[in-house]
Amino acid sequence: MLAAGTLIGVLSGAATAQAAGSSTGGLPVISGSLSNSGPTPAAAAPSAAKVHFATLPYAQPQSRGALDTTARAATTISTWSSNVTAGQNGVNYPFTVVGGSPLAGVAKTLKVIEIPLNITFTNTGDNYNPTTSTCGQPISPAAGLLAGPDFNKTGKSTGSATVGSSQFTDKLMRESFWNVTGFNSLYHVRLKGSEPAVENVSVTNFPEIAPGTCNALGEIDVNTWDSFIQTQVIPGLHSFGVNSTDFPVFLTKNVVFYSGSTANCCILGYHSAFNSPASGGNAQTYGIADWDTSGEFGSKVADNSAASHEIGEWAMDPYVNNATPSWGHTGQVSGCQANLEVGDPLSGTLDSATLGGIHYHVQELALFGWFFDFNSGVNGYYSMKDTFKTGAALCS
Numbered sequence: 001m002l003a004a005g006t007l008i009g010v011l012s013g014a015a016t017a018q019a020a021g022s023s024t025g026g027l028p029v030i031s032g033s034l035s036n037s038g039p040t041p042a043a044a045a046p047s048a049a050k051v052h053f054a055t056l057p058y059a060q061p062q063s064r065g066a067l068d069t070t071a072r073a074a075t076t077i078s079t080w081s082s083n084v085t086a087g088q089n090g091v092n093y094p095f096t097v098v099g100g101s102p103l104a105g106v107a108k109t110l111k112v113i114e115i116p117l118n119i120t121f122t123n124t125g126d127n128y129n130p131t132t133s134t135c136g137q138p139i140s141p142a143a144g145l146l147a148g149p150d151f152n153k154t155g156k157s158t159g160s161a162t163v164g165s166s167q168f169t170d171k172l173m174r175e176s177f178w179n180v181t182g183f184n185s186l187y188h189v190r191l192k193g194s195e196p197a198v199e200n201v202s203v204t205n206f207p208e209i210a211p212g213t214c215n216a217l218g219e220i221d222v223n224t225w226d227s228f229i230q231t232q233v234i235p236g237l238h239s240f241g242v243n244s245t246d247f248p249v250f251l252t253k254n255v256v257f258y259s260g261s262t263a264n265c266c267i268l269g270y271h272s273a274f275n276s277p278a279s280g281g282n283a284q285t286y287g288i289a290d291w292d293t294s295g296e297f298g299s300k301v302a303d304n305s306a307a308s309h310e311i312g313e314w315a316m317d318p319y320v321n322n323a324t325p326s327w328g329h330t331g332q333v334s335g336c337q338a339n340l341e342v343g344d345p346l347s348g349t350l351d352s353a354t355l356g357g358i359h360y361h362v363q364e365l366a367l368f369g370w371f372f373d374f375n376s377g378v379n380g381y382y383s384m385k386d387t388f389k390t391g392a393a394l395c396s
Contacts, residue, residue, distance in 0.1 A: 028197045028240070029118075034228050036205035036221065040123060043207035043219055044258060044265035051300045051348045052332050053309055054259070055341055056226055056272035058320050062283055064094060067319060075282050076244045077318060078108045087373030088325045088394045095322040095340060097368075098189060098315045102177035105184025112151070112311070113248045114195045115237065116142040119255050121218055122204045124211045128218055130253040130291060131198060135214035138358050141253045141291030141303070142195060148304045148360040149353040150311055151193040159379035159386065167191055168308055168353075168362050169315050171384065172342065176316075176368035178378035189315060196240040199233060199250070207262060209296065217294045219265055222257035226272070234286065235278040244279035247314060249307065250288040268292065268301060269310040273319050285318050287311065300348035308362035309343035316342045316368065324371040327392035336395035342366045345392075351385055 044050070062070075070076040081096040100106025116130040130141035139147065153165040163174050166188070173189040209217040234248065242248055258265035271287035278284075289307040316322070322340035329335075332347035342365040349364045364385045369376035373391030382388035 029200050031200040031202075032228065032232050032236075033202040033204070034220075034224060035203070036224070038205065040205045041207050041262045043209045043217075044262040045209065050266050051297055052267050053306070053313075053341075053343055053347060054222065054257075054267045054270035055313070055317075055320050055339065056222075056270050058273040058283070060275060061273075061319065061321060062275065064096060064321065067096065067283060070244075070282055074245065075280070077110060077247060077285060079318060080106075084372050084374060086325045086371075087391060091325065093323055093325075093372065095317075096319060097173070097322075098318050099173060100187070100189075102173070102180065102187040103182045103184060105186030107186060107188040107190070109190040109192050111246045112191045112193045113237070113242050113246045114142065114145055114193055115233075115248055115250050116195070116198045117201055117250050117252050117255070118198055119201045119203060119218060119252065121206060121208055121211070122202050123206075124208060126208060126211050126216060126218070128216070128253045128255050130251045135293060137293055141251055141293075142198075144291065144304060144358070144360065145249075145251060145307055146193045146195065147356060147358070149355060149362055150304065150308055151191055152355055154353045154355065158384070159381065161378045163378055169311055172312050172365050172367070173315060175378040175381065175384060177376055179369075179380065180376045191311070196242065197237070210294075215294050215296060216254060217266075217296050218255040219262060220255065220257055222259050222267055222270070225257060226270075229286065229288070230274050230276075234276060234284060238278040244276055244282035244284045247318075248286045249311065250286070251307070252288065252290045254290065254292060254294045256290050266297075268297075268306040271310050271314045271320070283319060285314060287314050299350070302350065302361040305350050305361040305363045309347070309365070312363075312365045313341050313343050316340050325373075325392065326395040327371060328395035338395075340368070340371055342368075345370070346383060346387060349385075349387060 071079040083094045099108040118129045120127045133140040149168040257267040269289035273285045276284035287310040289310045292301045317340040326336045326338045331345040345366045346364045367377040370382040
């Protein structure tokens with residue numbers, strides 16, 4: 001059931017005229033709108049303590065076996081499934097990750113479709129456009145994501161081991177399985193990014209912080225928003241060739257989400273899946289991330305860091321169905337959690353990379369073995385920058 005917001009717009013799958021004064025870099029534009037049916041809620045004041053990412057459940061999920069079948073038939077994203085016995089409790093856990101088998105040395109390239117979300121808050125007229133650079137930023141978010149470390153190679157070594165010059169997500173996957181018996185170094189999970197269109201969205205009666213300034217931050221209810229994405233935006237992208245074999249990433253610029261109430265702000269990104277009628281009922285994975293330049297979250301979030309979090313989590317848990325032993329009391333998780341979400345244990349812990357003279361941030365991610373107390377990582381690492389020195393303890 002939706003929260004207070006009610007969708008009112010209709011999305012067109014064909015290009016439409018762009019809003020006056022709104023640049024989209026010459027890309028085709030698709031348009032939609034949504035509105036909060038009540039008065040505009042008071043905006044939440046963000047802080048570093050409120051840096052949060054979400055995982056929305058896959059409604060009416062297909063079985064792991066059915067998903068494996070569609071992957072083999074190439075009607076969904078490419079995946080590999082196996083199982084692991086956890087060191088914490090001796091329980092065997094099945095899992096599915098994107099790409100091929102690290103034991104067979106399979107190298108896969110997956111298509112990631114960047115969709116910039118050009119969002120206008122109609123109450124103030126403020127526009128949050130990822131295709132433009134403002135307030136002294138060296139590159140627009142849309143250009144930065146494709147030019148940054150998620151889609152371009154950086155670095156050759158991790159500690160004493162040479163894992164190769166790789167994209168950020170490829171590093172995550174290679175480092176996670178590097179120490180597994182039988183690992184084949186030909187294994188890669190590469191991403192090919194493209195940007196076929198821009199989504200213009202008008203939102204009404206949703207709050208903002210510091211509107212009209214370089215510190216402006218828009219806030220939208222995540223339940224209203226996700227229904228809009230599934231029922232209007234993704235079906236509209238089908239006419240641009242986007243389908244269940246692709247991973248659409250929706251990019252905002254200084255627009256975040258709250259759950260039900262602005263007291264439950266701020267979600268900077270999430271990923272999920274659903275059975276898409278536009279793709280014949282096949283499972284469609286997708287994600288959303290904020291490229292933050294507002295400075296409202298201090299040093300815990302910057303530019304590309306939320307995108308690196310969500311793309312990495314999609315790669316390790318594409319259908320949000322990979323269970324783990326219970327872990328917690330780290331990163332954004334104050335209690336206990338039991339899924340293979342590699343960003344959440346280290347939310348707010350950043351690293352950096354420089355490409356083309358531009359400085360980008362990525363978030364450190366937990367490696368696969370950390371969740372299962374299984375020393376499978378490169379150099380015996382449990383996280384990409386060795387912040388975690390041991391596997392996760394059982395949470396209570």
